[in-house]
Structures are given as structure tokens and as C-alpha cells.
Amino acid sequence: MPSPMTDSALARLPKMDRVLAAPALAGTPWRREIVRRVAESMLGRLRTELREGKASDAVDAETFAGLVAEQLAAWANAHPQRVINATGVLLHTNLGRAPWSRAAIEAAAAAAGACDLEVELDTGARGSRFSWLRPVLSAVIGAPDVHTVNNNAAGLLVACTVLGDPGGVVLSYGQMVEIGDGFRVATMAAAGGCRIIGVGSTNRTHLADYEAALDPTRGPPASAILWVHLSNFEQHGYVTDVGLPALAALARARKVPLIADVGSGSLGANLPAREPTVAQYLEQGADVVLASGDKLLGGPQAGLIAGGAQWVERIRRHPMARALRPDKTTIAALHATALAHAMSDATGGVPALPLHTMVAVTLESLRQRAELLAARMGLDGAAVVESQATIGGGSLPGDRMPSVALRLPGRASALARRLRVGSPAVVGRIDADAVLLDLRTVDPIDDDVLVAAVGRAGLGPVGGER
Numbered sequence: 512m513p514s515p516m517t518d519s520a521l522a523r524l525p526k527m528d529r530v531l532a533a534p535a536l537a538g539t540p541w542r543r544e545i546v547r548r549v550a551e552s553m554l555g556r557l558r559t560e561l562r563e564g565k566a567s568d569a570v571d572a573e574t575f576a577g578l579v580a581e582q583l584a585a586w587a588n589a590h591p592q593r594v595i596n597a598t599g600v601l602l603h604t605n606l607g608r609a610p611w612s613r614a615a616i617e618a619a620a621a622a623a624g625a626c627d628l629e630v631e632l633d634t635g636a637r638g639s640r641f642s643w644l645r646p647v648l649s650a651v652i653g654a655p656d657v658h659t660v661n662n663n664a665a666g667l668l669v670a671c672t673v674l675g676d677p678g679g680v681v682l683s684y685g686q687m688v689e690i691g692d693g694f695r696v697a698t699m700a701a702a703g704g705c706r707i708i709g710v711g712s713t714n715r716t717h718l719a720d721y722e723a724a725l726d727p728t729r730g731p732p733a734s735a736i737l738w739v740h741l742s743n744f745e746q747h748g749y750v751t752d753v754g755l756p757a758l759a760a761l762a763r764a765r766k767v768p769l770i771a772d773v774g775s776g777s778l779g780a781n782l783p784a785r786e787p788t789v790a791q792y793l794e795q796g797a798d799v800v801l802a803s804g805d806k807l808l809g810g811p812q813a814g815l816i817a818g819g820a821q822w823v824e825r826i827r828r829h830p831m832a833r834a835l836r837p838d839k840t841t842i843a844a845l846h847a848t849a850l851a852h853a854m855s856d857a858t859g860g861v862p863a864l865p866l867h868t869m870v871a872v873t874l875e876s877l878r879q880r881a882e883l884l885a886a887r888m889g890l891d892g893a894a895v896v897e898s899q900a901t902i903g904g905g906s907l908p909g910d911r912m913p914s915v916a917l918r919l920p921g922r923a924s925a926l927a928r929r930l931r932v933g934s935p936a937v938v939g940r941i942d943a944d945a946v947l948l949d950l951r952t953v954d955p956i957d958d959d960v961l962v963a964a965v966g967r968a969g970l971g972p973v974g975g976e977r
């Protein structure tokens with residue numbers, strides 16, 4: 512029930528004509544009708560807040576116009592905007608996962624204009640957008656064939672829709688992973704109409720469970736087996752599952768394909784060996800391996816479908832693959848990323864990619880950088896501390912890598928916010944009520960900018976001059 516005070520506040524809401532004529536909106540580059548739409552929507556929100564008692568007083572037209580101008584100014588900045596990732600999480604999904612290499616950025620920029628996406632320049636004939644990427648990726652991964660879609664979720668969707676037709680895919684209840692934001696592997700696999708035949712139990716699934724789902728004497732058999740990497744969790748205790756080699760033998764006996772959704776998609780190099788490479792999953796008997804482009808591969812968002820040509824070609828020809836095809840800039844960035852993997856011998860076995868460089872950096876060099884940065888920041892009470900970085904991105908559950916961080920003095924939540932809203936934004940980590948800036952995830956190229964950002968956040972010498 513609105514109080515009389517609310518009624519009078521509602522009556523005093525600024526009139527639209529006065530708002531639009533206010534000096535704060537006089538020089539705006541935004542078109543008139545857009546300013547009006549934004550102002551009307553903000554006014555509507557204010558009206559609701561007054562009615563619901565969440566706001567207590569109306570504002571005058573000038574002040575309100577200022578708020579509209581502020582909103583429009585915020586919209587006019589490029590978004591998503593650059594952030595310095597000082598979280599210590601190398602593949603931070605909320606911060607855009609794998610940072611691209613300089614070569615990938617340049618390749619994407621070159622492809623952004625007119626490019627030879629689907630023309631063979633040599634003959635002038637029509638070509639495929641995958642004609643350059645496909646052989647390079649196949650060679651780098653060590654797979655007979657590979658197709659690329661927009662992301663791994665798309666790969667899962669199209670692979671299960673095509674290879675799970677008509678009988679559906681068998682999937683252990685123990686692998687029905689939720690990958691984040693409420694999205695679940697089993698639901699994504701089913702989204703194209705594929706039947707999911709859940710077998711086993713949460714903690715224990717046996718070969719006999721899969722056998723039953725593929726046994727034609729017990730009803731319509733499944734058309735494929737789906738194996739899913741647990742990505743971001745682990746099970747301990749009274750647990751058993753069926754490994755890929757045993758599933759592969761069963762798949763061969765029943766003449767159905769074995770799809771392995773491995774998520775992270777390592778190509779090896781200097782990454783932890785306990786995550787098998789895509790090629791190793793194929794060697795273990797997977798017919799088709801699904802992997803993300805922006806996790807351990809260190810490239811752009813993409814979904815790789817790698818495996819036997821007879822399976823990959825069926826997927827490639829399906830109408831859904833057309834709907835999920837990647838754009839030219841992604842293809843260009845992925846091509847450049849594949850080249851970095853292919854030529855990593857020239858860079859000491861570490862592919863020239865930001866992710867792999869972050870993994871390779873030694874503790875000693877992190878410590879030296881930290882000491883130098885702490886001195887340049889000139890902060891009282893700042894400390895160089897041991898830290899734990901993680902690869903993240905649901906790549907290796909429980910993974911930890913030693914790292915070094917700057918521990919900043921001051922009230923953690925307020926300081927963390929000031930760093931986040933600065934330009935460029937710096938996202939650190941809060942630990943034991945202090946802001947930590949983990950240096951493993953900060954490109955040394957950004958060290959000067961980091962010193963300056965900490966200065967502007969109200970700590971240390973502003974500008975960060977040496």
C-alpha cells in the first residue's frame with residue numbers, strides 16, 4: 512500500500528520533456544529516440560522502486576538527466592572490456608578463458624575484413640572454410656579427421672544428435688556432469704532429440720550396465736556410447752566406473768561409436784601429463800573426441816570433433832553442423848593457435864600461447880617480479896606471498912600450481928572493487944580478508960599498467976613511475 516509520501520514522490524517524478532531538454536543530455540551523441548527510450552525505462556524502474564518502497568524520494572529533472580547521461584556513457588565503452596587477470600586462475604571462464612596469442616589476434620583481425628574464407632585463390636573455385644584449418648588441426652591433434660563448431664557444447668549436441676540416431680546414447684549416471692550456470696551434459700546431448708539412456712548409479716557403473724543398454728534382445732539398443740570427463744569434480748570412496756578401453760571393446764563388438772567428451776582437450780606440450788591428450792583418448796579407443804578450443808588448447812572458443820573420418824564426415828554433413836559453424840575470425844585464430852602447437856620445438860617445447868607460457872613460468876622468476884613490483888608500488892604493509900594458482904576451466908579437478916602473489920594492505924572488499932572498476936580493470940582474489948594479486952596469470956607486459964592501477968586504486972605512487 513503506497514504511503515502518502517510515496518504518492519507525492521510519484522507525483523513529483525520528472526517530466527520526460529524536461530529530462531530530454533536538460534543540459535546533461537544536450538551534447539549527447541546518442542539519437543534522440545534512444546535517449547528517450549532509455550530515460551523512459553529508467554523512469555519506469557524508479558516508479559516501481561518508489562511503489563515498492565525501495566526508493567524514498569523522486570529526483571528533479573536535471574539530476575535524473577545526469578543519471579541517464581551516465582548510463583549512456585557507460586554503454587558507449589567497448590564491452591567486453593579488457594581485464595588484467597590477477598586471480599591465479601589461468602583459464603577463468605568468467606574472464607574469457609584462454610587469452611589469445613598475439614598471432615591469433617592478428618590472424619583474426621586480418622580475417623575480419625574481406626578474406627579468402629570460401630574461395631580457392633589459386634583456381635578461383637569455391638572452397639570450404641575449413642580447407643586450411645582441417646589438415647593442420649588433424650596433424651597437430653594426431654586425429655584422422657576433425658570438424659570444428661562454435662564450442663564444445665555444440666560439438667556434444669551435434670555428435671549425439673547424429674551418432675545417437677536412432678537408438679540414443681548410453682551414459683553413466685556417474686558422468687551426468689553439470690558444467691556451470693545450470694547447464695548439464697546430459698541435457699545438452701539430448702537437446703537435438705537424442706535419447707539419453709542413463710545406466711549404472713551415481714557412484715558405481717559396471718560394464719554389464721552398458722552391455723544391457725546395447726543388447727538388442729532386451730529392447731531397441733542404443734546407437735552410441737557417450738563417455739564424459741568429470742571436469743570440475745572428483746568422486747572418492749565406494750566408486751567404480753568403466754574406463755575407455757573397456758568401453759571401446761564393447762563399442763567395437765556392438766558396432767556402435769564411442770564418443771568421448773573430454774572437455775579440456777590437451778595437446779600435451781608442457782601441460783600436466785595427468786590430463787591425457789586428445790590423441791591419447793583416441794588411442795584408448797574413443798571413435799570421436801569432443802574438446803573445447805579455449806581450454807587447454809589455449810585458443811578461441813570453439814568445439815573440436817576429432818576422430819575417425821567415417822564418423823566425423825557424417826557429423827560434418829548434418830544440417831545442424833551448418834547451424835553451428837564457426838565464423839571466419841574464430842577459424843583464423845584457431846589456425847594460428849594450431850600453428851603454435853605445431854611449431855613448439857622452436858619455442859623450447861612450450862607453444863607460443865599465453866596459457867602455456869603462464870604454466871611454464873618458474874617460481875623464481877615470479878618471485879623476482881613480485882619483489883620488484885612491490886618495491887615500485889611502494890606500499891606499506893604489502894607483502895610478497897606464496898600463492899596457489901590453478902589451471903581452472905574445469906580442466907583438471909583439484910589442480911594446484913605453486914605461484915607468487917602480492918598481498919595488498921587495506922580493506923579487502925573495498926579495495927578489490929576499486930581495482931575492478933579502474934581502467935584497465937584488475938581482478939584479484941580475496942584470501943583471508945586481503946586482496947591477492949597472483950602474478951602467474953598477469954602477463955609481464957602488463958606490469959607497468961598493474962603498478963599504475965594499484966596506484967590509482969588509492970595505494971602507492973599514482974602513475975607507477977619507476
Ligand SMILES: *Cc1c(COP(=O)(O)O)cnc(C)c1O
Pocket residue numbers: 662663664665667688690696739740741742772773774775802803804813814904905
Ligand atoms: C567445458 C566442458 C564442456 C563445455 O564446453 P564449451 O566449450 O564451454 O561449450 C562440455 N563438456 C565438458 C566435459 C567440459 O569440460
